[in-house]
Amino acid sequence: MEFTKRQAEIIKASIILIAKKGIQNLTIKSISKSIGISEPAIYRHFENKMDILLAILSYFKNTNSIVLETSELKNKTAIEQIGLIYSNHFKEFNENRALTSVIFSEEIFQNDQRLTDKVLSIMKTNNIVISQIIKTGQKNNEIRNDIPGEQITMIIMGALRLIVTKWRMSGFAFDLKKEGSDLWNSMKKMIMKTYK
Amino acid sequence: MEFTKRQAEIIKASIILIAKKGIQNLTIKSISKSIGISEPAIYRHFENKMDILLAILSYFKNTNSIVLETSELKNKTAIEQIGLIYSNHFKEFNENRALTSVIFSEEIFQNDQRLTDKVLSIMKTNNIVISQIIKTGQKNNEIRNDIPGEQITMIIMGALRLIVTKWRMSGFAFDLKKEGSDLWNSMKKMIMKTYK
């Protein structure tokens, strides 16, 4: 188990606090207050504040892997796989809205090299997984190959990120699952080799 | 003139500081140090720190309007117009790299309602301009109309944002103008009605 119960509690409280008021208002005091213990008690579970930030990123990495590497993906077409990754993301965000404030927000973790490196590695993992699926789809003549796979990956990831950002900034005012699914259906038309 | 020389200096210094070390390290002390005056002197030019953050966003709004509403856009096809908006953005970012750390980083300005509102209004302006161009292009049978204009807008904006984010996070390691232009050529293939 990567984190104890209390550690997980601290991580989740921190994410919610960042979502609400930004990283500038994430303090040991605000964390401890939100879970109902004293400030020094936090230090029984994390060495320092930086370790909490790193733990948040580890938590993302896990969540992300689960969404990306689910066994559902096996024995599906490339298009079906990307579709599933899209809908899994939307499901995850719908259940954990605070996550959207930080998961595509590389800028938040900019104050330390270790944080930046960790963010970068999460981004790269994402890219490799999607890119691999796209390229396989291109080989199978499922996805158009007059456009480099990396660029299709960028377009797919860019749209996913932007719709989630808009959803959050609207105060979660629209149905992400529905709008997201519509968006994906449009993207399919654009990237599939033969669309009927 | 919206800002005095000194105010502009403070704004630019702040953007560079955010780009370097994140919003957490933007302090009155760091700003004053970077332009070589004392901390209290900052208060001769801005009432308080919040006003500096708001000024940064106003500065963005201006830069953004210039990129979006240039007269070059007149008498051009929709595709040419979006192409120009893309390349103008890349040119602007290339000349002012620190800008990329904040311009698509809504999360940075999350600690106050006034900041969030201003960010939102900039995003909306962007969207309206691009969306208008796309819809005109669809009416003229220039852009495919089997996909709603709003979704094409989202895809275009999402890709632009993501490539800029990647460029920044790579430490500006690739040629944004070239990679961006390649990306746009691929997007054209996807959204044009007839591509030869």
Add this chain to the structure above:
DNA sequence: CTATTGTTAGTTAACGTTCACTAACTAAAA
């Protein structure tokens, strides 16, 4: 022409508050 008055943009010193973090102690669980 010069003395007065006001403005602008800066200084040093200090304010109260909050920050991350620690020492010392305690209750309860293992």
Add this chain to the structure above:
DNA sequence: TTTTAGTTAGTGAACGTTAACTAACAATAG
């Protein structure tokens, strides 16, 4: 009985901001 997880009460450093003052300059009045 030792370990774990909490407490209270504190630390020095950094935070945004203000007070008090000054040098340099511009406009105006005598």
